Amino acid sequence: MRKMLIAVAAVALLIGGSSAVARTEGVDITKDGFKDTTITIMSGDSVTWKNTDAADHEVMVDNTTCKLSLEPGQTSSCTFATPGTFKFQDPTAKGAGFTGTLKVGQNTRSVSMTSTRTTVILGDAVTLSGTVSSKQANENVTVLAQAQGQPTVSTQVATTSGGNWSLQVQPQINTTYQAQFDGANSTTSAVNVRPRITLEKVGRSRYLAVVVAARSMAGKTVNLTRRSNDNWVTIAQQQLQSISRTNTTVVTTFSASVKLGTKLRVFMPAEQTSPSYLDGHSNFVVN
Numbered sequence: 001m002r003k004m005l006i007a008v009a010a011v012a013l014l015i016g017g018s019s020a021v022a023r024t025e026g027v028d029i030t031k032d033g034f035k036d037t038t039i040t041i042m043s044g045d046s047v048t049w050k051n052t053d054a055a056d057h058e059v060m061v062d063n064t065t066c067k068l069s070l071e072p073g074q075t076s077s078c079t080f081a082t083p084g085t086f087k088f089q090d091p092t093a094k095g096a097g098f099t100g101t102l103k104v105g106q107n108t109r110s111v112s113m114t115s116t117r118t119t120v121i122l123g124d125a126v127t128l129s130g131t132v133s134s135k136q137a138n139e140n141v142t143v144l145a146q147a148q149g150q151p152t153v154s155t156q157v158a159t160t161s162g163g164n165w166s167l168q169v170q171p172q173i174n175t176t177y178q179a180q181f182d183g184a185n186s187t188t189s190a191v192n193v194r195p196r197i198t199l200e201k202v203g204r205s206r207y208l209a210v211v212v213a214a215r216s217m218a219g220k221t222v223n224l225t226r227r228s229n230d231n232w233v234t235i236a237q238q239q240l241q242s243i244s245r246t247n248t249t250v251v252t253t254f255s256a257s258v259k260l261g262t263k264l265r266v267f268m269p270a271e272q273t274s275p276s277y278l279d280g281h282s283n284f285v286v287n
Contacts, residue, residue, distance in 0.1 A: 023182050024077065028052045029059075029070065029090070033097020039088075041080065042107040044183040048077035061088040061102060080104045109133050111141060111181035115189045119278065122172065122196040122212060128189070129166035132159055132181045141165045142180040148173050148276050172214035173276040194280035195273060197222070199266045201285050207254045209266045211240055213277065217250045218242040220272040224254045227263035227284070234267070262287045 024046040028035040031053045039047055049059045051070035059068040059076075063086055066078035080086075083106045090098040112130035120126060132139050139159040146152045150173075159165045169177070171191050179186040196212040207224065211217050220240050225232040235258070240250040258264065265284040273279055 024048055026050065027100075029057045031055070033093070033095055034088075034090075034100050037097070037100035038103070039100065040103045040105070042105050042109065042183075043081055043083050044079070044107050045104075046077045046079040047102065048075055050075040056092070057090050058092050059088060060091055061086050107183060109182045109184040111179045111184050111186045113143075113177065113179040113186035113189055115177065115191055118190065119192045119194070120171065121194045121280070122214070122277075123170065125168050125170050126191050127166055127168050128177055128179070129164070130179055130186060132163040132165070133184070135163040137161050137163070139163060139165075139181065143167050144178045144180065145169070145171075145175055146177075147171065147175045174278070192278050193276075194278045195268060197266055197268060197280050197282040199264065199282040199285050201287070202253070205255055205257050207256065207264065207285065209238070209240075209252050209254065209282065211250050211268065211280075212248060213250075213273075214248060215276060216242060216247045217268075217272075218247075220250075220268070222252060222272070223267045223269070224256060225265055225267050226256075226258055227265075232265065232267065258287050260287055 025039055025041055026048045027039060029049055029051045041047065049068060049070065051057050051072055051074050054072050057070050061078065064080065068076045070076060083104050086102045088100050088102050110133040113128055114130060116127045128143060132141060137160055141157045141159060142154050143157060144152050144154045155167065157165045157167050171193050174192050176188050176190045178188045195217065198210045200208045202208045209222055211222065217240050221237055222240060223234045224236040225234050236254050236256055238252040238254055240252050242250055263284045263286055266282040268280045270279040
């Protein structure tokens with residue numbers, strides 16, 4: 001029997017992490033007061049105050065829960081989810097420099113994402129792309145990948161001119177993607193994956209089926225089908241067997257006597273592949 005070796009491309013490198021990151025503004029506190037007395041942010045952003053003075057200072061933001069006590073050299077921050085205009089001050093210090101105004105606007109940042117394909121065969125590439133609302137280059141976009149039954153992982157992408165970004169991925173199992181930019185989330189995009197299945201005639205009436213998946217399909221059942229009019233009719237079933245070289249490739253053989261010119265292919269139904277994969281089928285061969 002002629003041996004067959006199938007190579008599958010690896011998935012794109014993804015780095016752990018899943019939370020959306022909003023922007024953070026920084027304010028130094030000096031002996032004369034706040035270095036910046038007017039701060040403008042969007043809802044969901046944070047403000048970090050750093051005490052650069054030799055004395056202790058406090059920060060209070062009116063009508064919020066933000067109250068900080070800072071020793072010399074300390075830094076602390078508050079996140080503001082509600083739009084509005086707020087006064088902040090250091091109640092322990094005197095002087096006009098120890099009061100300021102915080103303006104929190106409605107968050108209008110956004111990021112879009114589309115995918116070139118929604119269904120692939122294992123090893124195929126998909127390009128995710130979109131645009132950020134700033135329309136600026138060198139903005140950071142976080143692309144989250146939630147593979148079926150796996151922790152969320154992410155990768156960072158920098159925008160190009162016009163705020164455009166793109167990322168090529170190779171999902172190994174059914175995966176949902178989402179882009180994040182400064183606290184804004186895109187819509188999600190699901191990319192479903194089929195196992196890679198091949199069929200080869202290896203003898204007068206013998207056929208070799210090979211299934212490649214990120215997880216072992218050993219013990220699963222595949223159907224040998226023949227073309228009849230406009231339908232594929234099952235003529236045999238076999239269980240897939242593991243091989244010693246890898247746990248991602250499984251095989252089985254069929255013996256089938258059919259008329260010359262008959263088209264054959266292997267089909268793997270969803271009940272054998274889910275939830276990690278869609279159903280799948282091989283190429284066809286002609287007896």
